[in-house]
Amino acid sequence: MSKQKFIEIKGARVHNLKNIDVKIPHGKMTVITGLSGSGKSSLAFDTLYAEGQRRYIESLSSYARQFLGKLNKPETDYIKGISPAIAIEQKVISSNPRSTVGTSTEIYDYLKLLFSRAGRTYSPITGEEVINHTTTDVVNFLSTLQEGERFYVLCPIAGLEEIGVERKLNLLLQQGFQRIMVENEILNIQEVLDSKVNIKKADLVIDRNVIEHSEESRMRYSDSVSLAFTEGKGECIIVLATNLERHPFSNRFELDGMEFTEPSPVFFAFNNPFGACKKCEGYGSVIGIAPQLVIPDRSLSVFDDAIVAWKGEVMGEYKKQLVMAARKFDFPIHRAINELTDAEERLLWEGNQHFMGLNEFFKFLESQTYKIQYRVMLSRYRGKTECPDCKGTRLRKDANYVKINHKSITDIVLMPLEEAYAFLSTLDLNDYEKTIAKRVLPEITNRLQFLMDVGLGYLTLNRPSNTLSGGESQRINLATSLGSSLVGSMYILDEPSIGLHPRDTQRLIKVLHELRDLGNTVIVVEHEEEMMNAADEILDIGPLAGIFGGEVVFQGNAKELPKAKNSLTADYLTGKRMIPIPTKRRKSNNKIIVNGARQHNLKNVNVEIPLQSLVCVTGVSGSGKSTLIREIVYPMVRNFLGEAGLEAGNSAKMSGDLKLIKAVEFVDQNPIGKSSRSNPITYVKAFDDIRELFARQQIAKIRGYKAGFFSYNVEGGRCEMCDGEGEITVGMQFMADVHLPCETCQGKRFKSETLEVEYREKNIADILEMDIQSALDFFKAGKDLLDKKIVEKIQPLVDVGLGYLKVGQSSSTLSGGEAQRIKLASFLAKGQKAEKTLFIFDEPTTGLHFYDIEKLIIAFNSLIDAGHSIIVIEHNMEVIKCADWIVDIGPEAGLKGGEIVFTGTPEELVKCQSSYTGKYLRL
Numbered sequence: 001m002s003k004q005k006f007i008e009i010k011g012a013r014v015h016n017l018k019n020i021d022v023k024i025p026h027g028k029m030t031v032i033t034g035l036s037g038s039g040k041s042s043l044a045f046d047t048l049y050a051e052g053q054r055r056y057i058e059s060l061s062s063y064a065r066q067f068l069g070k071l072n073k074p075e076t077d078y079i080k081g082i083s084p085a086i087a088i089e090q091k092v093i094s095s096n097p098r099s100t101v102g103t104s105t106e107i108y109d110y111l112k113l114l115f116s117r118a119g120r121t122y123s124p125i126t127g128e129e130v131i132n133h134t135t136t137d138v139v140n141f142l143s144t145l146q147e148g149e150r151f152y153v154l155c156p157i158a159g160l161e162e163i164g165v166e167r168k169l170n171l172l173l174q175q176g177f178q179r180i181m182v183e184n185e186i187l188n189i190q191e192v193l194d195s196k197v198n199i200k201k202a203d204l205v206i207d208r209n210v211i212e213h214s215e216e217s218r219m220r221y222s223d224s225v226s227l228a229f230t231e232g233k234g235e236c237i238i239v240l241a242t243n244l245e246r247h248p249f250s251n252r253f254e255l256d257g258m259e260f261t262e263p264s265p266v267f268f269a270f271n272n273p274f275g276a277c278k279k280c281e282g283y284g285s286v287i288g289i290a291p292q293l294v295i296p297d298r299s300l301s302v303f304d305d306a307i308v309a310w311k312g313e314v315m316g317e318y319k320k321q322l323v324m325a326a327r328k329f330d331f332p333i334h335r336a337i338n339e340l341t342d343a344e345e346r347l348l349w350e351g352n353q354h355f356m357g358l359n360e361f362f363k364f365l366e367s368q369t370y371k372i373q374y375r376v377m378l379s380r381y382r383g384k385t386e387c388p389d390c391k392g393t394r395l396r397k398d399a400n401y402v403k404i405n406h407k408s409i410t411d412i413v414l415m416p417l418e419e420a421y422a423f424l425s426t427l428d429l430n431d432y433e434k435t436i437a438k439r440v441l442p443e444i445t446n447r448l449q450f451l452m453d454v455g456l457g458y459l460t461l462n463r464p465s466n467t468l469s470g471g472e473s474q475r476i477n478l479a480t481s482l483g484s485s486l487v488g489s490m491y492i493l494d495e496p497s498i499g500l501h502p503r504d505t506q507r508l509i510k511v512l513h514e515l516r517d518l519g520n521t522v523i524v525v526e527h528e529e530e531m532m533n534a535a536d537e538i539l540d541i542g543p544l545a546g547i548f549g550g551e552v553v554f555q556g557n558a559k560e561l562p563k564a565k566n567s568l569t570a571d572y573l574t575g576k577r578m579i580p581i582p583t584k585r586r587k588s589n590n591k592i593i594v595n596g597a598r599q600h601n602l603k604n605v606n607v608e609i610p611l612q613s614l615v616c617v618t619g620v621s622g623s624g625k626s627t628l629i630r631e632i633v634y635p636m637v638r639n640f641l642g643e644a645g646l647e648a649g650n651s652a653k654m655s656g657d658l659k660l661i662k663a664v665e666f667v668d669q670n671p672i673g674k675s676s677r678s679n680p681i682t683y684v685k686a687f688d689d690i691r692e693l694f695a696r697q698q699i700a701k702i703r704g705y706k707a708g709f710f711s712y713n714v715e716g717g718r719c720e721m722c723d724g725e726g727e728i729t730v731g732m733q734f735m736a737d738v739h740l741p742c743e744t745c746q747g748k749r750f751k752s753e754t755l756e757v758e759y760r761e762k763n764i765a766d767i768l769e770m771d772i773q774s775a776l777d778f779f780k781a782g783k784d785l786l787d788k789k790i791v792e793k794i795q796p797l798v799d800v801g802l803g804y805l806k807v808g809q810s811s812s813t814l815s816g817g818e819a820q821r822i823k824l825a826s827f828l829a830k831g832q833k834a835e836k837t838l839f840i841f842d843e844p845t846t847g848l849h850f851y852d853i854e855k856l857i858i859a860f861n862s863l864i865d866a867g868h869s870i871i872v873i874e875h876n877m878e879v880i881k882c883a884d885w886i887v888d889i890g891p892e893a894g895l896k897g898g899e900i901v902f903t904g905t906p907e908e909l910v911k912c913q914s915s916y917t918g919k920y921l922r923l
Contacts, residue, residue, distance in 0.1 A: 007048065007490070007521070011077035015042040016550040016804070024048075026081065028536035029512055029522040033569050034553070035849045036817065037545030037804035040525045041494070045087060047074045048523065049492050052085025083490040083521055088477045097283055098271050101468075102413055102461030105451065105480050110444045111461075112268040115409045117436040118429065119263050119402040125256040130401075132262070133249040138225045138236060139218055141247065142211065149211045150241035153224040154181055154203040155232025165199050172204060179205035184244045204231060225249075263402050268409050270394035277396055280387035284394040284462075289362045290383030291349075297653050298338040299596050302348070306337045309361070309381060318361055325354035338596055338604065393462060404429075416894045418457035421448040443483075450479035453511045455504035458601075458622030458894025469626070471499025471843075475508070482511065487519040497528045498846050501620040501875045502920040509534040527849050529573060533558045540569050546771045546804020572850035579854045579878045585905050586613045586864070586884040592637070592656040600627045601898035607887055608903065609633070611660055611838070611869040614860055616883035618874060618917045619901065622893030625873050626842070630666070633871070634840055637664045661869065662835035667823045668842045671811060677713055677724070678811040680772065680802065684826045686793035693786045694764055700757045710754065710764050717754035719745035768808030772797050775807050796828035800859050801852040817847030821856070827868075828859055838869045845876040853878050877921055881906050888917050 006023040013019050017039045024030050032040045051074050057065055102108030121130040145151070157180065160168055169180075169189050179186055181203045192199065207224035211217075228236035234252035239245070253260045261267060269275040276282030293308075300306035303323060310319035326333045329352060331344065340348070351357020356364075362381070368374040386392040393410040400408040405427055412420050425445055429437055451457065454475040459468075468476070474496055481491065496512070497505050505528060513534070516522045524531060532538055540554040543566045554564035564570040571577040588610040597605040602624045609615055617625045636654045641664060672683050681687045691710040694700060700709070709717035712724030722728055722742035726749045729739055741747040748755065748765040755763040760782065767775065776798050779790045797803065800821040805814075814822070820841070827834065845853055853876065860870055872879060880886060886909050888902040902912045912918040 005081075007082055008078075008080040009043075009047065009076060010079070012043060012047050013075040014046045015039065016546055017042050017047070018550040020550070020552050022539065022552060022555070024521070024523065024539070025537055026083070026521050027516065027519060029516045029524065029534070030537040030539060031524050031526050031532050031535035032539045032541065033525075033527055033532060033849070034541035035545045035549060035568060036801060036815075036847055036852045038541045038543075038549035038849075039551075040541050041815070042550075043539075043541065044492050044523055044525050045089075045494070047076060047079070048082070048490070049085045049087045050074045051076075051079050052082055052490060055082065056084060083488055085490045085492060086481060086486070087492045087494075088474055088481065088496070089494045097464060097466060099465040100413075100461060101417075101451075101459050101463045101465065101476065103271070104465050105447055105476060105483070107444055107447050107461060108413070109265075110440050110447075111409055111412065112265040114437060114440045114444065115268055115402055115404060116263040116265045117440070118433040119404050119409075121253070121260050121263065121402050123255045123258065123260075124401060125258065128255060130253060130255040130260050132251050132253045133236075134251060135222055135225045135229065138238065138249050139221050141238065141249075142221050143213060143218070145211045145240075147211050147213055151209060151211065152181065152186075152205055152239040152241065153207040153209070153221075153228050154205055154237040154239055155228040156235055156237075157202050157204050158233055160199060160202065166193060166196075169193055177204055177206075179208075181205055181239070203237060206231065260401065261398060267402075268395065268399055275396060275399065277387060277390035277394055279389040280394065282394045284387055284390065284392045284464075285384050286387050287382060288385045288388070289358075289381050290385045293381045293383055294358060295337055298598070299336050299653060301336055302331075302333045307348075307358070309358070309377070318356060322355040328354050338598065404433075413461040416458055416460055417448055417451050418894070420461065421445060421452060421457075424448070447479065447483045450482045450511070451476070453482075453507055453514075454479050455500060455507050455621050455893075458892075458897070469499050469843075471496070471621075474498070475500075478511065478515075482515060485518065490521045490523065491515060492523045492525075494525050495527070495847060496524065497526060497531060499621055499843060499875070501618075501916060502530065502877070503916045504621050505530045527847075532561070532569075532573070540564065540567050542566070542568060544568075544804075545801070546773070549804065568849065568851050577850075579850065579857065579882065581881055581906075582884075585907075586610075588613045588884075590657040590660055592633075592654060592658060592661075594628075594633060594636075594654050596653070597628055597632050599631050600624065601894055602627055602632075603898045605889075605898065605900055607900055608656070609871060609887065610885050611657060612864060612867060613869065613884040614864060614882065615869075615871045615885045615887065616874050616880050617871060617887045617889065618880055619889035619897065620891075620893050620916055621875075623889040623891075623897035625889050627898075628887075628889065629840055629871060629873055630842070634664065634666050637661060637838060660836060661838045663837040664840070665823075665827065665837055666840045666842070667820055667827075667844070669817065669820050669846055671814065672819045672822050679768075679808050680797060680805055680811070680814075680822050680825075681768075681775075681794065681807045683811070683822055684793045684797060684829050686790050689786050689790045689793070690764070690767060693784060693790070694757055694759055696784070696786070697757050697759055703753075705754075705757065710750075710757075712749040717750055719749055719751055721745065722749070724749045768806070770807050771803065772805050772807055773803030776803070793829045796825035796859070797822065799828065799855065799862075800825050801848075801855040815847050817844075820844055820846065824856075824859060828862060834866070834868070836867050836869075838871070839863060841870065841872045841874075843873060843875075845874060845879060850878065857882050880909075880917065880921060886917070888912070888915050890916065 005026055007026065009022045011019050011021065022043070032044050034040050054073060100108065102111070122128065123130055157168065169192060173189050178189060180189055180192065182199055186205065206228045209220070225236055229251050234250055236249045238247040253262050266272050266274050270277070270282035280286045295306050296308060297306060302319065305311050307319060310316060323333050331347065332340070337345070349358045351360050365374050365378050369378065389397065393413065395410060400410050402408060407423065412423065415423065424441065427437070456472060456475055478493065478496060496508055500508060509531065512522055512524065526532070535558065538554065538556060538558060538561055539552065542549050542551065542553040553567045554561060554570065561570050562574045568577070590611040591608045592611065593608050595606045605628065617629055619625050640654065640658050672678065691707040694710045695705055695707040705717065708714055712718045718724035719742060721744035726742055726745065726747040727739045728742050745751070750765055755765055757763065762778070770778065772794055776791060776794050779787045802818065802821055802825065827839065844856060848856060857879065864870060874880060883906060886902065886904060886906060887900065888909065890897050890899065890901045891914060902909055902915050902918065906921060909915060909918045910922045
């Protein structure tokens with residue numbers, strides 16, 4: 001019987017899928033595309049992946065199943081030919097502050113093993129290698145001596161003076177030892193006791209022997225040496241009988257008066273108390289004096305009050321002390337802080353004999369905390385700061401004494417992945433080290449190669465996982481999956497190109513093809529044109545979203561797609577439909593100016609951002625876009641507006657027309673609510689008006705029902721059997737919990753008497769079951785004043801392309817892109833009434849089809865027309881071409897980025913030869 005060549009799905013009816021039949025080829029790369037809400041994720045994740053996971057869990061024992069989440073059988077007739085399923089979604093890997101890129105990819109585990117086995121320990125005092133001898137080392141030394149040569153195996157006698165010579169020698173006699181060596185002379189212990197000679201120092205003779213090169217002799221030497229190490233507290237001495245030449249050996253790990261810890265994997269584990277830095281406990285940061293709060297404006301000099309802690313009449317004395325003494329050690333008090341050398345800035349903090357440094361100054365303040373004014377002052381400068389002991393590397397100090405080719409494990413985890421790969425690929429190892437590294441090193445370099453292949457070479461292994469974007473997390477998951485080299489599996493990816501510049505998309509496609517060529521089935525939910533062209537099979541779901549979608553519009557390869565009928569995807573790719581380029585760009589004389597941005601990889605950047613315009617910040621992945629906008633511009637605007645809570649990065653200052661901004665909103669892809677009780681209609685505040693509308697109906701007035709009676713969140717009109725959830729959760733002892741529709745309300749959430757209140761033949765449950773587009777049409781037809789208010793609040797949801805969502809759809813089921821657009825809709829609903837706001841959008845095209853991007857740009861323009869300002873962090877060329885102003889950061893990622901490559905209009909950008917964005921915008 002031949003192996004099934006397709007995954008066959010018959011009668012898929014999950015969510016809005018309309019009983020569709022699909023065949024997906026095994027061992028191929030299939031791209032599922034279509035409008036947002038058309039049913040792509042319902043097919044890929046809620047049908048295929050859910051069934052793959054369900055079958056796996058069913059294969060486990062009932063005991064194991066109790067610890068796993070509940071997975072329902074997808075609503076289909078049948079699914080045949082399914083493989084084990086692995087989903088790689090756009091979710092941040094971990095919120096755990098201990099998780100890093102190194103730990104989540106398992107690279108750090110292999111690095112720990114490599115350093116514990118092949119690492120050499122060096123003394124920090126002399127730089128010499130610390131060596132401890134083993135019994136084998138001593139026996140190997142003996143095997144180099146000439147046959148027939150006589151020798152002694154000795155060890156020092158410890159405790160002669162403390163215990164007393166007579167008592168110690170008697171103890172040795174009782175143990176069976178007969179001889180000692182005193183000043184190169186062999187003496188009998190009994191004779192020494194009889195003569196009562198006072199000895200201060202002596203060596204115990206463990207064995208006298210003659211060199212023989214035989215296996216039997218090696219065994220005897222080994223026993224003697226082991227005994228010498230035990231009796232000598234780690235020391236053994238070989239003395240040659242002919243010339244009394246001494247050869248000392250020690251199995252103690254010591255040098256230069258220091259005792260070192262022998263390397264082991266746990267020695268390099270910052271998640272273990274043994275290996276973690278004692279000060280920060282392996283977190284890499286502590287609550288301490290934050291330098292950016294002490295010196296917030298680095299463009300000022302010491303003389304111009306750059307050190308805000310040394311301002312005022314009292315504290316100004318410390319500044320005066322430095323100014324008066326500066327000429328004695330040639331300190332430039334008139335030079336800006338950001339122009340000081342590292343040594344000069346370190347001197348500012350450490351001080352010298354002429355002035356008190358900042359570190360000592362704050363120690364003095366801490367000693368005075370019984371006075372309230374000092375406590376208040378200290379609180380101004382406290383923040384999360386790099387651990388002073390481990391410098392943010394999380395490990396105990398002495399772990400850095402262990403090196404391979406003069407690099408410690410800390411040096412490697414702080415390198416960009418590209419540099420780490422280059423270093424580890426060219427290690428100079430001896431034969432013994434090569435044997436150790438033979439198995440471990442390829443595991444490290446292969447994983448690093450995969451991370452570089454998916455465009456993450458700019459990251460470091462020490463980068464915390466919770467600071468990664470959704471796209472970066474997804475690509476790390478992808479690289480980790482490649483590293484595990486699974487075969488015959490079904491990989492389902494959710495928009496892996498998110499956060500990727502078009503330059504890097506080709507590298508991602510190469511990785512996906514590698515995954516396919518290993519023998520896996522790769523299914524990608526994607527809107528990117530390059531990804532569609534690289535696919536073996538394209539599946540277009542549509543034609544529109546929600547109830548107007550859920551059908552297979554097209555299935556075939558990229559060459560056949562233009563022939564597709566009723567496909568919006570084909571229309572945009574062939575140019576039948578397109579997002580128009582604006583006829584003219586807005587020119588704004590109002591702007592905010594950032595000078596001296598130096599956070600992470602930004603290289604003292606100066607940039608102007610026009611207000612009341614659509615400003616697009618772009619550049620290759622890892623170039624510094626998010627650092628500039630998320631960590632510098634956003635916190636500084638918040639600080640200007642008096643909104644506490646965020647520290648701006650190491651930026652000099654912000655100036656310009658800041659008074660035109662009355663509020664700032666950072667709109668990212670974080671969920672709008674994790675509760676099953678939260679939904680889009682509550683987020684835009686329309687549900688309050690809907691409940692008020694029902695409370696105005698005649699029957700509600702007669703019965704005395706208030707607006708709260710129509711809420712499923714409070715007691716009154718909701719079903720009390722299910723507390724307004726619409727379902728009952730049954731806890732199963734040995735299996736996952738089962739969710740059953742509530743028998744009392746049949747899933748409607750409300751009591752029957754609540755449902756008797758109707759507005760134009762619809763009860764409150766009917767309204768919640770409508771899609772937003774239908775609800776909009778319903779309320780538009782109403783004549784009550786509240787109808788108009790409701791329409792004003794839900795119209796923006798339709799304008800941003802979310803008309804397909806259900807009115808009562810749980811927020812926890814929304815994608816990141818949908819959550820972001822609901823936030824946008826809530827601001828659109830405020831419209832002209834809202835204060836002039838600076839909106840910052842982080843990758844708003846996530847999960848958006850060309851058709852939806854067109855709607856998004858219209859929504860942006862309506863915000864700007866209302867007097868607001870928009871900054872968009874984006875790679876999508878459709879958004880970039882519609883921008884009024886572009887800030888392109890690069891030219892490369894990581895250390896090779898962090899510079900302003902270009903600022904200006906899209907028309908000027910296409911002429912910029914040094915910009916990757918300009919190159920792709922020309923295409």
